[in-house]
Amino acid sequence: MAISRRKALQFSGVFVASTAVNGYSKTDNLKPPKSLKTNTTYDAPIPKAKGPRVVVVGGGWSGLSVAKYTKIFAPDADVVLVEQRHEFVSCPLSNLWLVDKIELEFLTHDYLQAARENNYTFFHATATGLNREKRVLETSNGDIAFDYLVFAPGIDYDYSRWTDDIAFETRLRQEYPAGFIPGSEHITIRNKVLNFKGGNFILTVPSGNYRCLPAPYERACVIADYFKQKKLKAKVILLDENNAITIKKKGFQSAFDELYKDYIEYYPNTKIQNIDLDNKVVETEFDEIDFEEAAFYPHIRGAKILERAGIAKDAKNMLEADINPLTYEVHGEKNIFVSGDSRPMGFSKSGNTSNSEGHHVAKLLAQKINKTKEVKWQPPTTTCFSAVSIAPERAIYIYTQYAYNKTDASFSFKSTSASEDWKKDGEVNANSIYNWANALYNDMFNK
Numbered sequence: 099m100a101i102s103r104r105k106a107l108q109f110s111g112v113f114v115a116s117t118a119v120n121g122y123s124k125t126d127n128l129k130p131p132k133s134l135k136t137n138t139t140y141d142a143p144i145p146k147a148k149g150p151r152v153v154v155v156g157g158g159w160s161g162l163s164v165a166k167y168t169k170i171f172a173p174d175a176d177v178v179l180v181e182q183r184h185e186f187v188s189c190p191l192s193n194l195w196l197v198d199k200i201e202l203e204f205l206t207h208d209y210l211q212a213a214r215e216n217n218y219t220f221f222h223a224t225a226t227g228l229n230r231e232k233r234v235l236e237t238s239n240g241d242i243a244f245d246y247l248v249f250a251p252g253i254d255y256d257y258s259r260w261t262d263d264i265a266f267e268t269r270l271r272q273e274y275p276a277g278f279i280p281g282s283e284h285i286t287i288r289n290k291v292l293n294f295k296g297g298n299f300i301l302t303v304p305s306g307n308y309r310c311l312p313a314p315y316e317r318a319c320v321i322a323d324y325f326k327q328k329k330l331k332a333k334v335i336l337l338d339e340n341n342a343i344t345i346k347k348k349g350f351q352s353a354f355d356e357l358y359k360d361y362i363e364y365y366p367n368t369k370i371q372n373i374d375l376d377n378k379v380v381e382t383e384f385d386e387i388d389f390e391e392a393a394f395y396p397h398i399r400g401a402k403i404l405e406r407a408g409i410a411k412d413a414k415n416m417l418e419a420d421i422n423p424l425t426y427e428v429h430g431e432k433n434i435f436v437s438g439d440s441r442p443m444g445f446s447k448s449g450n451t452s453n454s455e456g457h458h459v460a461k462l463l464a465q466k467i468n469k470t471k472e473v474k475w476q477p478p479t480t481t482c483f484s485a486v487s488i489a490p491e492r493a494i495y496i497y498t499q500y501a502y503n504k505t506d507a508s509f510s511f512k513s514t515s516a517s518e519d520w521k522k523d524g525e526v527n528a529n530s531i532y533n534w535a536n537a538l539y540n541d542m543f544n545k
């Protein structure tokens with residue numbers, strides 16, 4: 099059968115389009131991409147370092163400040179930030195988003211902007227391993243040789259104290275996420291809250307130095323307030339493994355008693371013994387509590403990459419970084435550091451603490467790069483606002499610094515001030531939440 103010229107062109111158009119999808123066409127004569135060669139190792143596709151290369155793993159509150167301030171204190175350094183997420187979503191203030199008080203846009207920030215404005219390279223990849231001898235970080239998108247390496251990867255969950263059944267753990271992670279690592283977990287919890295029709299909503303507080311001590315209590319308050327505004331027949335049941343509220347106790351306790359008497363039931367000193375997900379019942383030593391919805395916050399540990407990189411230690415089952423607490427250097431290494439929530443020191447695992455620590459770690463790096471005189475240990479600072487109500491907006495506040503005790507090589511609180519009277523100072527504190535967040539976002543993402 100003869101084909102007309104018009105048909106032949108149509109046909110060849112389809113041919114070109116369909117082959118272009120596969121990446122090849124006779125007409126453009128493309129060679130297969132190099133990555134299709136069967137290499138077992140390959141270099142990350144980033145420009146050659148123009149100065150001492152500093153690689154930072156983790157673009158959270160600590161890693162972002164390490165990357166920015168290293169470049170400020172040591173302008174010759176070639177800084178690469180390796181982060182597995184595409185965009186930054188803030189955990190601080192996320193409780194307000196769960197109850198529709200603020201927009202997601204307020205929490206979301208642009209890694210590319212941070213890198214552009216602060217003259218470093220953002221490399222989207224997951225760090226998967228470390229070759230210490232060769233000084234190479236292995237990532238999902240290629241290897242990066244470094245002169246200095248900083249791990250700031252935050253935390254992972256540890257469900258092992260509740261279960262060793264991986265299928266059950268997977269159900270907990272998927273159906274009742276904790277919401278202490280940002281992303282889908284928060285979206286799930288938000289949908290649970292906004293669609294709640296009534297009954298019991300369980301939240302839990304783990305023991306140990308868990309991420310953001312006040313956040314579970316803040317979350318209980320704002321969710322209870324949301325239910326109260328909606329006049330739902332609903333209760334937030336807060337099961338706390340600790341003997342009492344772990345921080346800002348006066349402020350939270352008075353909010354529970356005075357604002358949410360009919361909406362929050364607080365159970366201190368409560369260990370969960372069993373969770374029946376099919377019948378939706380939690381068993382504790384003394385009670386059986388049924389629930390319609392829940393967010394189960396398990397114990398935490400240092401992020402798993404520390405273990406894979408061979409720089410984790412098992413301190414009180416927390417598997418945190420094995421570092422010198424004063425120099426932030428990994429034991430036995432002079433050029434590998436850890437900063438932020440995966441540190442083993444008992445500082446508050448907070449964004450403010452991690453950010454201020456990041457500034458200091460950048461100074462330590464700059465001192466090595468610039469070969470200047472030794473930098474003295476500097477305590478991180480914890481400044482933390484927590485909402486206790488959303489209508490009207492009221493908040494409480496704490497500020498803490500730390501001291502190092504040489505005699506027993508331990509840390510303690512050096513100075514602490516708090517403002518927990520939400521009836522008196524709550525409105526001013528509530529405004530300060532936004533000022534604080536804007537200041538810190540500005541510090542991490544702008545020049």
Ligand SMILES: Cc1cc2nc3c(=O)[nH]c(=O)nc-3n(C[C@H](O)[C@H](O)[C@H](O)COP(=O)(O)OP(=O)(O)OC[C@H]3O[C@@H](n4cnc5c(N)ncnc54)[C@H](O)[C@@H]3O)c2cc1C
Nearest residue numbers: 156158159160182189190225252278438439447448449450
């Ligand atoms: C609900 C909630 C409320 C909070 N409220 C406050 C508050 O009001 N004030 C406050 O100061 N703090 C608050 N915090 C605590 C604060 O979010 C954390 O302490 C802070 O995020 C810790 O910073 P970080 O840099 O150590 O870890 P993160 O911020 O978690 O950053 C770690 C980064 O490393 C990345 N990463 C991990 N592994 C890899 C890998 N292998 N490869 C590449 N990237 C990797 C992660 O994706 C992540 O972006 C709150 C936390 C929560 C959950």
